[in-house]
Amino acid sequence: MASADDVKKLAALARITLSEEEIDTFTKEFEGILAYVGQIESLSVTPEVNRAPAVRNVFREDGEPHEKGKYTEKLAAQFPERDGQYLKVKQIISHD
Amino acid sequence: MTKAPNELMLVEAARALRSREITVRELWDACHSAAVAKNPELNAYLEIFNADDAAIDAAQARIEKEGDAAPMLCGIPLAIKDNILIDGKTASAASKMLENYRATYDATVIKKLKDQNALFIGRTNMDEFAMGGSTEHSAFGVTKNPHDTKRTPGGSSGGSAAAVAADTCIAALGTDTGGSIRQPASHCGIVGVKPTYGRVSRNGLIAMGSSLDQAGPMTKSVEDARILLSAISGTDPLDSTTITDATYTNRTVEGKMRIGVPRDLLAEGLDADVRERFDAALEAFRSEGHEVVDVSLPTSRYGLAAYYIVMPAEVSTNLARLDGMRYGHAVRETTLLDDYRASRTEGFGAETKRRILLGTYVLSSGYIDAYYRKAEAARALLRAEYAKAFEGVDLIAVPTVVAPAFVFGAKSDPVAMYLEDVFTVTANLTGAPAISVPMGRVERDGVSLPVGMHFTAPHGAEDRLFTAAAQLEEKGLY
Structure with a gap:
């Protein structure tokens, strides 16, 4: 089960801020949800079944790059803040 | 013709266009005006597009030139779920997070439809990021069921289902991660198909659960679904999980089943x-x-529990990219970490947050064996x-x-809602x-x-x- 502290910690890991009210609601709801999904514990699984899923991956040769700058303006137009073709973000390394 | 053009099934509309009973323009206008008239009540569409004259003319010209050889979807107006990218159009996944996001390319399914000269009526409402079974989790208001407006159309592809059921388009695309095409199809009285994983490219879909997601047809008839699915299927170098015709052997059944x-x-x-x-x-x-x-399928009774572990795990991973930096809802505070937090806190709705937190929980080091790995094992079983x-x-x-x-x-x-998918x-x-x-x-x-x-x-x-x-x-x- 998840306590209010667990919910706060999860929110911090997920980079979401919750109000006290939301922490309350989520803590209560998680009790029900985790009780439901916790049924999975009673499923017995033999080791040979516990294998990687049957999803295939494929690779392709590198090559035929698109023309340089073809998408730059389109992508840059979505930037919340830009400096020419650059994405502008806060300085994170200080020289002090 | 007894039916109005917007009421036609895909096969009927394609036939009517070929026999010159109607023009592409007439078909578009009939669907478009039905969508405009009905949307204030249903809220099936988040946006109804203006007529693309060039696309309408090109479709008509192709029918004139190629006749019966023209692709079945040529000139057919379709509704598209709002988590499928159409170049230059908004794709919000019904979230405040992407309210002003404009797609910078066509999803593979859209490219395939454009190659057939299909037309797009609009983008349809959905539960935010496809999470929900009622369209009540849309950031832009609920969609109503055309059979009874006091009821939900189901979800998450509720907008597409309502759009088809209300005859505001000929057919629609939805996406299905746990039932999001089939459940609203059931609630709205239409046909919905979740294809074999890998049958349809996921390139250009806003990802929810990458090992589960598939786009598929939502239509007025079974034959329509077959036609629309065949138009969007195929191996795609941009989605390495797509299958080929040889991946699974031919499995048609002759006669009695x-x-x-x-x-x-x-x-x-x-x-x-x-x-x-x-x-x-x-x-x-x-x-x-x-x-x-x-x-006898005894493990099926663990299916929903396994799903509500695997899916949120993948959701928390996929939605980590939405942080207000390169696109989407962006809030600026004192520090970079504050920027991430504020953008995500304001951008995501309650159900999205709930699933991100659940996913974070089942993947955390103390619980990954008990939940996530066990659920993956259940999946294999x-x-x-x-x-x-x-x-x-x-x-x-x-x-x-x-x-x-x-x-x-x-x-x-939430658990009552999750049981819709059982x-x-x-x-x-x-x-x-x-x-x-x-x-x-x-x-x-x-x-x-x-x-x-x-x-x-x-x-x-x-x-x-x-x-x-x-x-x-x-x-x-x-």
Whole structure:
């Protein structure tokens, strides 16, 4: 089960801020949800079944790059803040 | 012609265009004006597009030039779920986070439809990031069920389902991660298909659960679904999980079929009149000489629990990219970490946050073995169990949902909402193809509401779904 502290910690890991009210609601709801999904514990699984899923991956040769700058303006137009073709973000390394 | 152009099925509209009974422009105008007229009440569309004159003219010219050889979707107006990218159009996934996001490229499915000269009526409402079974989790208001506006259309592809059921388009695309095409199809009385995992490229879909997601058709008839699915299918170098025709051997069935019914799963929770419709549909198959037999799928009862572990895990991972830096909702505070936090806190709705936190929980180091790894093992077990069942039967049948469409607000408890998916999630966990086709109507509060029948086939055997569903359609039980 998840306590209010667990919910706060999860929110911090997920980079979401919750109000006290939301922490309350989520803590209560998680009790029900985790009780439901916790049924999975009673499923017995033999080791040979516990294998990687049957999803295939494929690779392709590198090559035929698109023309340089073809998408730059389109992508840059979505930037919340830009400096020419650059994405502008806060300085994170200080020289002090 | 007795039907108005917007009421036509895809096959009928394609025929009418070819015989010059109607023009592409007339078909577009009929759908567009129906969408504009009905949307204030239904809220099926988040945006109805203006006519693209060049696209309409090009479609007409192709029909004139190629006649019957023109692609089936040429000139056909389609509604597109808002988590599928159309170059230059907004794609918000019904979230505040992406409210002003403009797609910078076409999803592969859109490119394929454009290659056939299909037209796009608008982008349809949905639960935020495709999370929900009612469209009540949209950041832009609920969609109403055209059969009864007090009820939800289901979800998450509720906008697409309502758009088709209300004849505001000829057909639509949805996406299905745990039932998001099939459940709203059942609630709105239309046909919906979740293809074999990898049949349809996921390139250009806003990802929810990457090992579960598939786009698929939502249509007025089984034949329409077959046509639309064939138009969007195919191997794609931009989605390495797409399959080829050789991945699974040809699995068409000639003549009589054996239909398996997992009776033990239907023992509880199913509305009595839904069970009656289901039994009547099975009887209809028997009367055609098909065999109906019991199958045992004991792990299925863990399906929903496994799904609500795997899916949030993938959601928390996929949605980590939305941080207000390069695109989407962006809030600026004192530090970079504050920027991330504020952007995500304001951008995401409650259900999205709930699932991100759940996913974070089941993936955290103390719980990953008990939850995530156990759920992945359950998935492997389910796959093996279904493979074994399909040695004895051609299809597996259940009702799509345990009940007809519910009234707004009826499932405010998250677990009650999650139970809407109980019969549909298994196909996503195993990757098998599945269809929902109308099997009849039940009455609630004096209103007649549709309910759907659900068939699952082995991987790659969509043809079987279409064969069985078309036979049920012919019976006219709906």
